[in-house]
Amino acid sequence: MLDLSPHIDLALIWYALIGTAIFLYVLLDGFDLGVGILFPFAPSDQCRDRMMGSIAPFWDGNETWLVLGGGGLFAAFPLAYAILMPAFYAPLIVMLLGLILRGVSFEFRFKAAGSSRRLWDHLFHFGSLIATFAQGTVLGAFVQGIEVTGRSFSGGPLDWLSAFSLMTGLALVFGYALLGATWLIMKTDGVTQSWARKSAGYLFGYVAFFMGMVSLIMPLMNADIRQLWFSLPNFLFLQILPLLSIILFAVLWRDLRRGREYRPFFLSQGIFLMNYIGLGISLWPWLVPFEVSFRKAAAAPESQSLLLVGTVFLLPLVLAYTAYCYYVFRGKSSHETTY
């Protein structure tokens, strides 16, 4: 049996890989969900066609990262998968239903006309919105911790529901909308672009506000996290994260005002990265906060080894052809995108 555990720290590598997969999901599906959130606010149907066209070739690949996050968790950390999924039963089902409605809207909308097209417009928006809100709620509930007995979730069906998790739900809606708006600045022009730029400026404030709120509340809620961030010398090292965030926000603000087209999208992604790293530091080494560490949840070394061997070759390949697809559909999207 193939077992790489004497040579490398398998559990740690997988922890990093799953973390990367989930982050890539947030970055990639984040912008296309964000476009869905902004959808009804666009000034015209023609704008909406262009918005849809700008993400239509990509959404499917983007969503695959969510399957990799779920499937990868099942493969590399089955115990965490088995505890977390029942714990977030309701929001996950809502997320899945939202993703179904918005996913089929891509196909149906292109083929519908008149009032039925209107229906798919609404479902595309509504599906994107509730899927995002549900993801944000799951994130908030995750951070607050999960009740575990033995190897199972032992809390109630509404444990995920709290003022904090509802707030993180809302925060993610604004966050994804910012990614969506900056994506549209990059991928469209004319009326759609100037509307997207205005929206991004508006969303900017909300995202900064919610980011500040979460950064404040998390240390207040949890003594360990408070200790981690505000004790010396950690405090000095960790200051780099909020500092970098402020710089990213400042540059983004200036870029939006000066009409830059490409950089705002990557700056928004940078802001997400800062959040993600901050979250990762706060929750280390938990995979089921604050009950099961990534080591305890790890699958058998034979299982992690087998999948790792393939991943080493396949993941770069996946990234390469994903990049190729973005390259094929580079440039501005026209409203005529159809097939």
Place this chain on the structure above:
Amino acid sequence: MLETLDPILLARVQFAFTVSFHILFPAFTIGLASWLAVVEWRWLKTGNTYYRDVYRMWVKIFAVTFGMGVVSGVVLSYQFGTNWSQFSDKVGNVLGPLLGYEVLTAFFLEASFLGVMLFGWGRVSPKMHFASTLIVAIGTLISAFWILSANSWMQTPQGFRIGEGGILYPTDWIAVIFNPSFPFRLTHMIIAAYLTTAFAVGGVGAFYLFKKRHVRHARIMFGMAMLMAVFVAPLQLVVGDLHGLNTLKHQPAKVAAMEGLWETQRGAPLKLFGLPDAEAEETRYAIEIPKLSSLILTHTLDGEVLGLKAWPKEERPPVAVVFWSFRVMVGIGVLMILTGVMAVVLFWRKRLFDTRWFQLWCMALTPAGFVAVLAGWFVTEVGRQPYIVYGVMRTIEAASPVSATQVGLSLTAFVVTYLLVFGAGVYYIARLVAKGPDEQSDDTYGGHGVQKPPLFASLGDETGGRHA
């Protein structure tokens, strides 16, 4: 209100519903992707624009179907955890990597190149577009490989040991992946997908021929479908027989349920029809053909076939569902073979494309493959009960700690959403069929006349970078 219901039963209904809904789409897209690759290859090879029109029509139907397959598939990858967490915890070490490989080797490939396939017609060269179609087709087959390996392992598990707390550990990956029922199930399912597509495409072709619309296109669709009926439908009979023998060896209780056979006997008769009664332990009003069951299963007239009474009641699968689903599947298989035979006869008489009753017959069989695929899965999955991993883990030991209310609500939500989505999907596909292939297509292909977009579109230029 829902607390009076059994949460495990609800979870089973939910899984059966969502997975049955899902399998309809891959069953179609596996076949459709391969067929589209063939059609595009014919177009590039011959320059016959009818092939191009047929491709462009069916790729739209492919997109609708694939989209529904993707979103209903995401649900499944989470449902193992939300509803079957004990199963996930216990078998994650063994099945997890298989599903992980499915995502890495197939899902990304399909999803990425699907974009090029659907939207890249004027953006990439004809060869690259064909390559994308081919890659998507290969992706669907790789996906089938992994998921059927995982499913087959649940039917015929091997290559593992049971450790502390009932957790399974792999001991031999080759044994896990290439478990005994896998080669048969994979072949059987891929052929089923090809036949499903062939009869769906053939039915649409027959419809156009009947209406005398798009006749040149219809001959391509209908002719290729009939080739499948002639050559592949009989092949499925052989593969299905081998698969059945494999099941007899590893899961004889399932076969006994398929046959509705209660008493172990030599020279067992084949029950064509009957009403299996699990309480009375008999199959009432059976119409039998003497010794045929023994002949099929043991390939001798007097071979011994185990009856259901050989197992205690709590070890038997639900008989009626398995018995009837099996007859539906086999019945449709026979109709498909018959279609092939009729096609050959009509071809000899040079009447293949203009026989009205045969067109009606093929139109009636348009959904046949889908029904057969569902029935087949009912046979194999219900026939595995009461186990989730055959002989290793019972279904009742596999569920999540979620309440009946939660599962009841989610099941209701899935049913409502899926009915809406399915209804809309069928409606739009029907509209695409009604519209038919676009004969005035003036699309240019790849570099022919389509301006390549600049790497960075110039500012404010409305014409820069178009998606064709």
